[in-house]
Amino acid sequence: MDLLLGAVVLGVLLGCFYAAVSVGLSVSFGLLDVPHVAHPAFLVLASYGVYQLNESYDIDPLLAGLAITPLFFLFGLLAYRVYYETFEKRGSDAAVRGIAFFFGIAFIIEVLIILHFGVDQRSVSATYIGKSWRFGEFRIPIRQLVAFAVALGLTVLLAVYLSKTFMGRAIRAVAQDEEALRLMGANPVRIKQFAFGIATAVLGIAGALLIIVAPVEPTLDRAYIGRTFCVVVMAGLGSISGTLIAAIILGVAESIVLTMFGASWAPAISFAMLLGVLAVRPQGLLGR
């Protein structure tokens, strides 16, 4: 029983972390409808950026994540620009080629990381990594608590930004009715580009959390395709509060399966849940 309780607690911590890595996709795919398969590849790329800063200048991983955030924002602006000019503007079979486009980008990032850093696992060093708190039977690694706190803060911050600020509301408006916004004199493309920039910028911090939680390797993005899309689809497209709930469900499910059946089944869980949701309730748990 204690084992199960421990699994649930760790699952909730893990789930909040999953929310942080998925929340950007919830904006880019959920709200803006961009088939962003390269989201997890950008995430892993951010982790390697954090690793590099930590390794060369001994900067705290979280600060390093914050430092690369502006870079990722620009990255996002550029990526959306290219996507818009080549696919969205032309219409017709844009979706098919758009998916292939991001799939190609993901692969290019993966290979560039391999060529530069090699295939070995990389990890960061910080004072809170390696220690853990003991609660009776089970222990909680402090690295997971740090990731949990920051992830929760990040997700809530983004949710507040999207619902309370002017720009955030504009982003939600453009997702709902682009034409109406255009008629009101706003430029939907610029709003979407800005939103995509935000969605990518968030990955700076999320990438730091990824490498804080566990060592990273270049092909890690493949496992996160399942996790991030599972969370976003389960949440109901574009729902930020749903993202948090869906992510916690995934985290707990993974943690329990891991405890009961062992690690060899772990990669399939998020994908199996995703398939289940797509087959049974494609509008997501909290979808309209």
Next chain:
Amino acid sequence: MTKHRHTIAFWAGVVVFLVAVLSMTQIVRNEYPFFAGYVILQFIALAVAWSILGGYAGYVNFGTNAFFGVGVYTAVALFKATGAPLVVQIAVAAVVGMALGFGVGLLTLRMRGIFFSIATIALAIIIETFVMNWRFVGGAAGIQIQRPPVMAPFDSYVKMLFFVQALLAVTAVAIARYIQNSRIGRGLQALRDDELAAECTGVPTLKLKLVACMISGALISAAGAPAAMYLQYADPSSAFNLSYSVSALAMALIGGTAHWIGPVLGAILLGSTQQLLAVTISSEVNVLVLGIMLVLFVVGAPKGIIGLLRPRYRLRAGGKP
């Protein structure tokens, strides 16, 4: 009348090609060309098979590796259990691939766009996880395969596999060509352009997609079946490697998916480039070249190589909606 003449020309070409391949196995002594050629032929089969669903119907399948890996492991399990000959392994792999295609189709073909694509990745990973936990075929560690004695008229197993893969590639091309010119192909193209409109005008869209998914799956699994014999080894992470999915998709899109010749061109061009690069540089650079070419073509030449070669085609097929 011209259609009839095209068919004669096509089959004449096929016979010439197969005779050339067969005599090459009898004349050339060095094994390396067959080793490299096998991979290119395998890519032709994969790219052409992918384009039946991905190109004609516009459903971007990321799960080529699932069907490929299932082909590999059907052959491995069958060989280990019964010692069945290669022909039987391929035939059973094709049947299993077709059944898998049916199952995958039923589950996923109602999904559109990215949802379908992600679902196919999901299936690949789930199947890979099962194989990793399957002791009989070696689990995650993989399994060593002993090649049986080679059959006449071949004097080495690699040459025989080369010929077998040539047959598979030709079969895939012939089937893709047949589909393209048949009612199935026209129906698939109609639903690719506008699924709702196609459905409304009486095209049985789901049935057509299922058929396409089954044929595509059977061909990919069949092309994968000899891979264990070729490498004398099989393990889940290589058999289900995502790079099979990128390769098949990239080669088909780069060649152009509007005509069966597109994937063939793409596979020959990229496959041979990769073989050269793998020898001269490294396998990572291969994937990089593949990725960059994919992105460049998708952005700059949406109709692929055949679109560049036949500008008049672009007017006919791309044109105004």
